[in-house]
Amino acid sequence: MAAGGPFGIDHRVTVDNRGIWARHNQLVLEYATAATVVIAPLVLGDESKLGDTFWRTLDSVAVSQAITQAAKLTFQRERPSQTANPDLFFRGVHDSSFPSGEVTLIAGAVTPFVVAYGRDHPAVYALELLPLYDSMARVKVRGxxxxxVLAGWAIGTATGIWAAHRRSPLILGWLPGGFEIGFAHKF
Known part of the structure; x- marks a missing residue:
């Protein structure tokens, strides 16, 4: 089977929308990730390493989604559910396959944690299985x-690294006097 697309790797795969690959499982991951990214920084504040990491995750996701949406509007690529030809770009604003916004979201959410905690807690690297799963699942359902998905993963990872290495969280810095809300309890 010949492959195409910008890297010469794109081809349709047999649809598999069952079990672990079912679309509803992908949506659960997407919505749970988005909710966690928005709610956790508000609850935890930024006084702890965990809270600071969640604020950086919010920065990563916000910036990566802006980049991804701009790219989708620019490239206007048809999805594999629409065509067998991976070389169809600039087809209209309703075609928005490149890059994957969901994979960008997941990669952008896990990368600040990998950067912040990976060296001291190597098990944190297992979070990278989430964008791997979502990448495979999106291809299997021809989304x-x-x-x-590789471009989305790269965008999410790049913005996650950028956010993790900033002197302070971007969105938090825009708020006058910072932001603090939450519940803290020590035993």
């Missing part, structure tokens, strides 16, 4: 081409 995206292989290059779509």
């Amino acid at each position: 995206h081409w292989q290059s779509d």
Whole structure:
């Protein structure tokens, strides 16, 4: 089977929308990730390493989603559910396969944690299994081409690294006097 797309790797795979790959499981991961990214920084504040990491995750996700949406509007690529030809770009604003917004979200959410905690707690690297799963699942349900998910993963990872290495969280810095809300309890 010939492959195409920007990296020469794109091809349709047999649809598998059952079990672990079912679309509803992908949506659970997407919505749970988005909810956690928005709610956790508000609850935890930024006084702890965990709270600070969640604020950086919010920065990562916000910036990566802005980049991804701009890219989708620019490239206007048809999805594999629409065509067998992976080279169809600039087809109209309703075609938004490149890059994958969901994979960008998941990668952008886990990367600040990998950067902040990975060296001291190597098990944190297992979080990278989440964008791997979502990438595979999106391709299996023909929601995206292989290059779509790789580009999304790269954008999410890059913004996560950027957010993790900033002197302070970006969005938190925009708030006058910072932001603090939450519940803290020590035993």
